[in-house]
Amino acid sequence: MTELPGGPSLPQERRLVTAVPGPKSLELAARKAAAVPSGVGTTLPVYVARAGGGVLEDVDGNSLIDFGSGIAVTNVGNSAEAVVRRAGEQLAAFTHTCFMVTPYEGYVAVAEQLNELTPGDHEKRTALFNSGAEAVENAVKIARAYTGRQAVVVFDHGYHGRTNLTMALTAKNMPYKHGFGPFAPEVYRVPVAYPYRWATGADNCAEEAAAQAVDMITKQVGAENVAAIIIEPVLGEGGFIEPAKGFLPRIAEFAKANGIVFVADEIQTGFCRTGQWFACEDEGIVPDLITSAKGIAGGLPLSAVTGRAEIMDAAHAGGLGGTYGGNPVACAAALGAVETMREQDLNAKARRIGEIMLGRLRALQDKYAGSASFSIGDVRGRGAMIAVELVKPGGKEPHPEATAAVAKACHAEGLVVLTAxxxxxxxxxxPPLVIGEDLLNEGLDILENAFAQL
Structure with a gap:
């Protein structure tokens, strides 16, 4: 049997043989600067040669512990056996026909899986696309077609993509929106229940934030004008904000009462990342539409909109699609990813990762409670989607400088971490949901040392 380039054959160990980044990576970074626009940035200019399990091996031979998963994409690892096998078989059969021209079974099989896996026992339909932003745009199209309305409501701290419409939906200016306007109209932003930063305290957060959001929608937009309310069940780029319990059900109830399509953006949270197939399951929410991408296909580009049949069927024939949407190789990879998630019970593994990480991070929070240079203001998250928020001592003033310093120290020691x-x-x-506990704890040791350097 031919040995795969990554996966189990790749030693699951951290190994540093050069500085990070090493000379070959620096050479490639120079080539990038000459060939790729500066607007395409990189968190860590380490050029990867192989990857699998919980490690990334660069062109210099360094092996880094991966706490990023390509931004929640490689939930099953970078080279899961079932993903590689199924995608390889499909690659040998054919790479493309365009599902809108001559369809193929793989697309239908992925749609069937998503219709089964997403919350709710109602009749569903799924349409496949390429990226998360594309899925969100199509969810808006579908909601507008179904309701005959135009307005879209989103939330503070939300992120939904980099296309013109999804930039309008996204809250954060830099680096996502700055200088790229004007943006799509009929987008309205309301407060989200951010427990750590709610002015009257976390205990009041859910009720007050929901009341404010509903009041703003009713008075400033008019519920009868709203096609869709879109929210991430755990807000990703906004800082892994888990809305206070009760907030999401209240918003979903408001949407249902007013004929508004409730859209759960599960692009970063889906596919076992939070210890459930989809994060909205935590409070028993059954969205009208769910957008998914990232973890869906083990690293190949694929996204989806799944939802109630009557809503999904509202768009006219030919109104949904795209040349590459539901590419056959990506569909095969998605079937391999779901197979891996089921067989290895990655929901349970995600919950175990969360248990380990939250325990150690809360201990760090206590350890540095009296630090003169920084404070870990909040530790939060579910499953393998965990975050710490750093603030200046004595209050809640954000401390991005300390955050950048910790990330830089981790990178130098061979741990890939992300900021948000x-x-x-x-x-x-x-971290990938298949990471070994030894690597997970070693990565947390590096993180602890990085905090100690502050």
């Missing part, structure tokens, strides 16, 4: 948050002061952790 509206204020740039959140460290977010998204």
């Amino acid at each position: 948050g509206t204020y740039g002061n959140v460290l977010r952790f998204l």
Whole structure:
């Protein structure tokens, strides 16, 4: 049997043989600067040669622990056996026909899986696309076609993509929106229940935030004008904000009462990331539409909109699609990813990752409670979607400088971590769900040492 380039054959260990980044990566970074526009940035200019399990091996031979998963994409690892096998078989059969011209079974099979896996026992339909932003745009199209309305409501700290419409839906200016307007009209933003930063305290957060949001929609937009309300059940780029319990059900109830399509943007949270197939399951929410991408296909580009049949069927024939949407190789990879998630019970593994990480991070929070240079203001998250928010001592003023310093120290020691948050002061952790506990704890040791350097 031919040994795969990544996966189990790749030693699951951290190994540093050069500085990070090493000379070959620096050489490639120079080539990038000459060939790729500066607007395409990189978090860590380490050029990967192989990857699998919980590690990334670069062109210099360094092996780094991965706490990023390509931003929640490689939930099953970078080279899961079932993903590689199924995608390889499909690659050998054919790479493309365009489902809108001559269809193929793989697209239908993925749609069937999503109709089964997403919350609710109602009749569903699924349409496939390429990226998360494309899925969100199509959810808006479908909602507008179904309701005959135009307005779309989104939330503070939300992120939904980089296309013109999804930039309008996104809350954060830099780096996503700055200088790229004007944006699509009929988008309205309302408060979200951010427990750590709610002015009257976390206990009041859900009720007050929901009341404010409903009041703003009713008075400023008119519920009868709203086609869709879109929210991430855990807000990703905004800083892994888990809305206070009760907020999401209240918003979903308001939407249902007013004929508004409730859309759960599960692009970052879906496919076992939070310890459930979809994060909205945590409070028993059954959205009208769910958008998914990222973890859906083990690293190949694929996204989806899944929802109630009567809503999904509202768009006219030919109104949904795209040349590459539901590419056959990506569909095969998605079937392999779901197979892996089921067989390895990655929901349970995600919950175990969360248990380990939250325990150690809360201990760090206590350890540095009296620090003169920084404070871990909040530790939050579910499953393998965990974050810490750093603030300046004595209050809740965001501390992006400390956040950047910790990330830089982790990178130098061979741990890939990401930052996030509206204020740039959140460290977010998204390890592959197949990471070994030894690597997970070693990565947390590196993180602890990085905090000690502050």
